[in-house]
Amino acid sequence: xxxxxxxxxxxxxxxxxxxxxxxxxxxxxxxxxxxxxxxxxxxxxxxxxxxxxxxxxxxxxxxxxxxxxxxxxxxxxxxxxxxxxxxxxxxxxxxxxxxxxxxxxxxxxxxxxxxxxxxxxxxxxxxxxxxxxxxxxxxxxxxxxxxxxxxxxxxxxxxxxxxxxxxxxxxxxxxxxxxxxxxxxxxxxxx
Amino acid sequence: xxxxxxxxxxxxxxxxxxxxxxxxxxxxxxxxxxxxxxxxxxxxxxxxxxxxxxxxxxxxxxxxxxxxxxxxxxxxxxxxxxxxxxxxxxxxxxxxxxxxxxxxxxxxxxxxxxxxxxxxxxxxxxxxxxxxxxxxxxxxxxxxxxxxxxxxxxxxxxxxxxxxxxxxxxxxxxxxxxxxxxxxxxxxxxx
DNA sequence: CAAACTACAGACAGGTCTGTCTATATGTCA
DNA sequence: TGACATATAGACAGACCTGTCTGTAGTTTG
Numbered sequence: 041x042x043x044x045x046x047x048x049x050x051x052x053x054x055x056x057x058x059x060x061x062x063x064x065x066x067x068x069x070x071x072x073x074x075x076x077x078x079x080x081x082x083x084x085x086x087x088x089x090x091x092x093x094x095x096x097x098x099x100x101x102x103x104x105x106x107x108x109x110x111x112x113x114x115x116x117x118x119x120x121x122x123x124x125x126x127x128x129x130x131x132x133x134x135x136x137x138x139x140x141x142x143x144x145x146x147x148x149x150x151x152x153x154x155x156x157x158x159x160x161x162x163x164x165x166x167x168x169x170x171x172x173x174x175x176x177x178x179x180x181x182x183x184x185x186x187x188x189x190x191x192x193x194x195x196x197x198x199x200x201x202x203x204x205x206x207x208x209x210x211x212x213x214x215x216x217x218x219x220x221x222x223x224x225x226x227x228x229x230x231x
Numbered sequence: 232x233x234x235x236x237x238x239x240x241x242x243x244x245x246x247x248x249x250x251x252x253x254x255x256x257x258x259x260x261x262x263x264x265x266x267x268x269x270x271x272x273x274x275x276x277x278x279x280x281x282x283x284x285x286x287x288x289x290x291x292x293x294x295x296x297x298x299x300x301x302x303x304x305x306x307x308x309x310x311x312x313x314x315x316x317x318x319x320x321x322x323x324x325x326x327x328x329x330x331x332x333x334x335x336x337x338x339x340x341x342x343x344x345x346x347x348x349x350x351x352x353x354x355x356x357x358x359x360x361x362x363x364x365x366x367x368x369x370x371x372x373x374x375x376x377x378x379x380x381x382x383x384x385x386x387x388x389x390x391x392x393x394x395x396x397x398x399x400x401x402x403x404x405x406x407x408x409x410x411x412x413x414x415x416x417x418x419x420x421x422x
Numbered sequence: 423c424a425a426a427c428t429a430c431a432g433a434c435a436g437g438t439c440t441g442t443c444t445a446t447a448t449g450t451c452a
Numbered sequence: 453t454g455a456c457a458t459a460t461a462g463a464c465a466g467a468c469c470t471g472t473c474t475g476t477a478g479t480t481t482g
Contacts, residue, residue, distance in 0.1 A: 059429070075348055077268045080469060091430045096471065147350060155403040156347035157266055159338060173403055197409045198416040204403075205396030212346040212364055212395075218388045225389040228419045250459075271439060282460050287441065 060098045062088045068109055072150050076106055076157050076165070103164055106154075110168040113150050114175075121179075130183035134199060134226045141206045142219060148211025152204070176200065189230065198229040251289045253279045259300055263341050267297055267348050267356070294355055297345075301359040304341050305366075312370075321374035325390060325417045332397050333410060339402025343395070367391065380421065389420040 057065065066088035070079040081102055085095050099105040120140070122132040140146060151169035158166040177200050184192030202225055209217040248256065257279035261270040272293055276286050290296040311331070313323040331337060342360035349357040368391050375383030393416055400408040 074350060075268075077266075077348075081471080082469080092432080092471085093473085094429055097428080102470070148347075152343075152399050152403065153347040153350075155399075156339075156344040157268075159265060159344075159402070161405050170403055177409065194412045194415070197412045198419075200409065201396035201400060201413060201416060202393055203396065204399040205392035205394065208343050208346075208395040208399045209392060211350070212343065212361055214352050218368065218391065221385045221388045222392060224385070225392060225420055228389075228422070229416055231419070272441080273439080283441085283462080284443085285459060288458080291441095293440070 059088075059090050059094050063090055063095060063098060063105065064109060064112055067105055068113065071106070071109055072113075072147060072153075075153065081105075106165045107168045110151065110154060110165060110172065114172045124183055124186060128187050130180065130187045130189065130195070130199070131226075131230065133180065133183050134203070134230075135223070137203055138206065138219070138222055138226070141210050141217075141222075144215060146210050147214075149204075149207035152207055152211070173200075176203075195230060199226060202226060202229055250279075250281050250285050254281055254286060254289060254296065255300060255303055257281075258296055259304065262297065262300055263304075263338060263344075266344065272296075297356045298359045301342065301345060301356060301363065305363045315374055315377060319378050321371065321378045321380065321386070321390070322417075322421065324371065324374050325394070325421075326414070328394055329397065329410070329413055329417070332401050332408075332413075335406060337401055338405075340395075340398035343398055344402070364391075367394075386421060390417060393417060393420055 063084060067079070067084045070083060070087065081092070081095065084105070085092055088095075095105075099108065120136070122136045123129070124132075126132055151172050154165050154169040160166060161170065177196055180196035180199055181192050184195045189195050202222070206217075206219060206222055209219065254275060258270070258275045261274060261278065272283070272286065275296070276283055279286075286296075290299065311327070313327045314320070315323075317323055342363050345356050345360040351357060352361065368387055371387035371390055372383050375386045380386050393413070397408075397410060397413055400410065
């Protein structure tokens with residue numbers, strides 16, 4: 041999935057990043073930190089050092105850039121997943137997510153923010169974020185099966201809700217988010 | 232709390248709502264359904280049937296309207312809380328929230344959406360939403376104490392994370408949100 | 423060399439946004 | 453009746469938004 045935007049993780053070579061990559065590199069943090077509607081195309085192209093015509097040559101509209109960024113963000117998070125070949129791959133997944141959430145730079149989940157900002161579920165950006173979340177649930181369930189847990193579907197769903205709450209709390213509270221009990225809560229939900 | 236915006240729940244009398252109330256009545260659903268930045272002042276005043284000068288007479292700026300709406304929304308949700316004099320006031324609280332979340336019209340939590348749309352924590356709207364969430368945690372803890380649970384602080388925090396996840400999931404998935412296991416998860420977190 | 427592609431800078435159009443302003447009407451109270 | 457507060461309608465300014473367009477430069481490819 042989203043292999044097209046992750047096509048050069050192992051082959052950065054030595055040539056400079058393409059205009060398209062520079063645009064995405066510039067847009068990502070801006071969108072993540074300030075929101076999609078708050079950041080205009082002009083800011084993105086200024087940050088990327090790219091001409092406006094170049095931007096619209098690569099992305100027919102701002103919405104296309106947003107969707108491309110969402111897919112790229114999924115690629116990033118997928119690349120940061122812990123291995124699933126240990127004895128407790130689901131527990132490892134949850135622990136890794138909690139570490140990410142507790143990091144200083146974390147501002148919550150960009151997919152949640154997308155859904156909040158584009159409330160219509162048929163908006164391309166919302167739909168893309170929703171698809172990501174479905175795959176998260178599927179991954180949780182897959183790891184629950186690997187971990188030989190009974191009722192893997194239910195376990196995955198419970199943990200999904202908890203993790204969503206963790207992201208929301210980080211967005212709301214920042215570094216002071218009340219996450220002390222998150223690990224304990226996850227243990228109780230795994231059963 | 233927020234008694235100033237809830238000053239007429241028992242005394243609607245028979246006089247028509249004031250201009251300020253009509254503005255808030257019109258703005259609330261628009262903000263909730265479409266987002267704060269997506270709804271302009273012109274839309275609000277058209278929906279409220281109010282002149283622009285009247286609007287800016289009651290609210291010095293759009294941000295002031297947003298904060299007023301957040302406080303009013305807290306008043307609404309506080310008024311819908313289940314009584315706390317039963318044997319399990321915390322369990323009742325969680326059950327009531329889950330019922331709200333499962334309702335057809337529910338689009339998630341407006342305070343979460345506020346934090347997502349105004350990422351800066353010192354923005355008045357974000358700060359107001361954050362204050363609401365702090366009070367939610369306090370209320371959960373208060374009910375945990377009433378329910379004579381050990382470690383009420385930890386229980387409140389765990390349940391808070393779960394409920395935040397429920398709101399986020401509703402915003403993301405809509406009526407298809409994966410909430411089947413939410414009640415079971417809450418039971419496990421209460422202990 | 424020539425053609426094709428891609429990048430650059432930046433003006434521009436058309437629309438929307440917040441917030442201010444003028445001017446008028448209505449209702450209340452002294 | 454006269455003064456005042458509050459309502460109305462709507463034009464307006466200034467900023468910002470997305471997306472298009474003109475024109476130029478450099479680089480790759482046949």
